[in-house]
Amino acid sequence: MSAAADARAGAGAAPAVIEVRGLVNRFGAQAVHEDLDLDVYRGEILGVVGGSGTGKSVLLRSIVGLRRPNAGQVRVFGEDLLALPPERRSRTERRFGVLFQRGALFSSQTIAENVATPLIEHAGLDRAQAERLAAVKLALAGLPASSADKYPSELSGGMVKRAALARALALDPEILFLDEPTAGLDPIGAATFDRLILTLRDALGLTVFLVTHDLDTLYTICDRVAVLARKKVLVAGPLDAVEATDDAWVQEYFHGPRGRAAAAAHPARS
């Protein structure tokens, strides 16, 4: 089996591809993160959970280099993105794909063009090659062929999410950042999405950083879960370890009515 499977067995053994140390993020006087540490290991699927406003998306933006933290260090593939010269930074950025919370598709391009653009710009393919590959990614993400020539404004919320996933996968990244990927999908679509992430991770050895509120996703595909609360990572580890954490919010989250229902639906994991 691949390195990915080893990572699942013992997350500690694989090297860390993302290292966050002493991260501080402030908006004006309000601190979102205070001295936050987090490691993401190669080949794992890390689920990041936390209440609304605990800075899950801000953490994601800090890691991918869209936000300069007020203090602390973020290393992706062992490199500090914000300190790299532009050329090297761009090369590193090609090694990860980001699915934004609201899709963030380019509204002036069709869905197929959205996916083909990074292929043409970065992989040096011609238009025909790029469009063929884009078609594969769109089909992988579960979109019908008829949607390829549509514009993002003509798609439903769930289809936008799928198209955004196809674009995030365009360059076959090593790390996939997903910000609430299954929010707004129907249960069947969400389950397909979970399976797709799992298949891709197993086959490509992807590392997945997943911000989610979807308890089913947590139970089905996440190797480790990190809980963000009180401006830090409260606990990060396998699901059963996190569930057992003695914290009011964690207990409420995993053992509330929805948490119990999700746990009951996935007895194999809990």
Place this chain on the structure above:
Amino acid sequence: MGADSIEGTARLDTATTPARLLVAGDWTLAHYPALQRTVAALGAPLAVEAAVDFSALGRLDTAGATLLAGLLGARRLDALAAADGSLPAARRALLRLVDQALESWETAAPRPRRVPAVLALLERIGRTMAALWRQQLLLLGFIGLTLQTLARVLPRPRRWRPTPLAAHVEQTGMDAIPIVALLTFMVGAVVAFLGATVLKDFGASIYTVDLVAFSFLREFGVLLTAILMAGRTASAFTAQIGSMKANEEIDAIRALGLDPMELLVLPRVLALLVSLPMLTFLAMLSGIAGGMLVCALALDVPPAMFLDMFKQDVGVRHFLLGLCKAPVFAFLIAVIGCLEGFKVGGSAQSVGEHTTSSVVQSIFVVILIDALAALFFMEMDW
């Protein structure tokens, strides 16, 4: 993906029976063009019966898997999935996934073909004409709707919205004072220079005063201000309302049982009705001041004499004629700006298109109305 990557290869070894297909190296996006040539050379899907040897296969990503799946064909992939061979289960799953994706895509309806260029051109002309006609109807309808809303709100002081009105007056009026004053001052100076040069030949350079006064009171003051406002304010209105439309804020307003006409359009129209006449007055003063400066410096006509001539020759009628056009322009500019905002679709490009369109339309309408008004005033001998 780095420099240590070995380009993928596929070689058909026909020495053995059955033939063996040797797949080796990294089948990744970085080598896609080369791999595609290899696959094309072998002819996809592979026709001859061959066992596939994956033992030397390096990295594989979805781009490589797409080519590999195309090379092997669906039937061989099925066989692969059943037997385990030299390919790990995870990679077989990926190949299957890509193949299924390709299949669902290719069996779907073909994408529509492009129409010939001549027909496309004709179609475009037709569409543009139809859109132009619809646009006029829409504008008339929107003007009616605005007036109707105004008539409904006016007798109910509780529904007046002084705060947004004041904010828009500040944005469209006060903030525009520097640019309007500066621009008209300079145009005033230019007109005076021009008049001085041309009228000197007739020994009538003193009439430069009249030229500046008439042109700014009757035409330039209001026209320049209106054009500036069309560029500055109509575009702002379109972009504001358009972004709200794209963000579903307009729908939210409607769903809350509120009227976007009353909330968004009326304050903007009324604000421009207040600020454009005021700016016009300022533009007249500023343009005449520019002319006065040139007269004083280049023609030796001191300001006192300039003002004396002004009082003698120029009636207040001209000032009123100029100013009475300002509210008309203000209304049209604001209405066009808002209407274009409501026409925005979902995309950022659409916001840009309609912003351009609102500026072009409002400048066009302003100049058209001004020309008609000039003709009318002349015929009336005003």
